Amino acid sequence: MNYTLHQLQVFLKVTQTKSITKAAEELYLTQPAVSIQLRNLQDQFDIPLTEVVGRQLYVTDFGKEIAEAAEAILNEVQAINHKTLAYKGQLSGRLKISSVSTGKYVMPFFLSGFLHEHPGIELSLDVTNKSKVVESLAQNKVDFTLVSVLPEGLDIKSTPLMKNSLYLVGHDKPKKKNYTKSFMGEVPLIYREKGSATRAAMENFVDGNRIAASKRVELTSNEAVKQAVIAGLGYSIMPLIGIKNELSNNDLHLYPMKGLPIETTWNLVWLKSKRFSPAAEAYLDYITKEKTDIMAQHFSWFENY
Incomplete structure (x- = not known):
């Protein structure tokens, strides 16, 4: 063979x-x-x-x-x-991280500097929906997870990275300075799949405000939702972090509405009982020291909305 x-x-x-x-x-x-x-x-x-x-x-x-x-x-x-x-004196090992799907717009910026400093470290980054991310954390399959809503029922520790803001988004330029919540009951709404934190946030807003959606569409990724909204298929509540270019190009627009944006926080999470490898220990130390500078360098545009 x-x-x-x-x-x-x-x-x-x-x-x-x-x-x-x-x-x-x-x-x-x-x-x-x-x-x-x-x-x-x-x-x-x-x-x-x-x-x-x-x-x-x-x-x-x-x-x-x-x-x-x-x-x-x-x-x-x-x-x-x-x-x-290790024999050569270089930090090595594998760093295993799972991230919710919209975290793909965040996590690379909090990894690139660390990996450049330590080229001997191998990265395993799994990007999926929240339910699978929490499952991988609970089963101790990863060192860290990135989530915008802290998981319940697990003994965890976490460190906040940056805020996560979710807005109502549409293709056409808004005609009003403020929209009432009844607007969302008059237009098609596009949801992420079940198990997604963005889906849960949107459902909580819609159900909590007793909005009776006239038509619902379900898609399986943030990118698919984005393209559907751009094509004019409907409106969605989406994380600001994933639509920077589309807002700049006027492909998407934010619709002002009382109660929005929904504000959460991106957190790096790990099991309290986790025994860190040298690579994971070094990464947590890096994040603690560098996260403020990383946010200032890559996410200052966030404050313009």
Whole structure:
């Protein structure tokens, strides 16, 4: 057999996501590239690793065993790399973070300086909805999570990073200086999927003000909601952090309304009982010292709204 580490890495990601498309996204590869690596690995085994039923990809029992072996091999390779760097006196290891989907507009700016200072550290950043982020935290699968609403029922510690403001957003330029809440009952409203913190904030505002929505649309990502609003399909309550360029280009507009914006805070969260690796310990120290400067450098535009 002559399989490569890259093939094992691709196969492991496919087994974790149950999707070639999602594996390609997380590995920053094209779908054809993932398919080729998967096929090249499969060619070395007489027993199928995966199978497709309908349009759903399934991992066979044999494939699951190979995936477990692949994960063990890749972990050992990473350990070798980390030991080599440690021997050279460099900070090394893997930093694992999960972030709610709109946190993708925030988290990279709080990571880039740290990773430039410590090139030996590997980053694993999983961007998903809030329910999955909280699940990964509860199961101790990550060092830190980024959320705008602190999870309940967990013994946690946190440090605030910056505020998160959510506004009513539409495609057309507002014709009034102030809109009443009844306006939201007269237009189509576009929601994020269940499990999203943005969805929960929007539902709380709509339900709390007894707004009877005339039409509801549900989409599965902040980007999809944004494009739907730009296309004129409806209105949505969205985080300001994710629409800077669209506001500047006049593709989107903020609709003034009493009770808005909804204000929350982006928090870096970890389990109180978490035993930090040297990489995680160094990152928390970095955030404590540098977060104010990072906000001033990258998010001063926030104060203009």
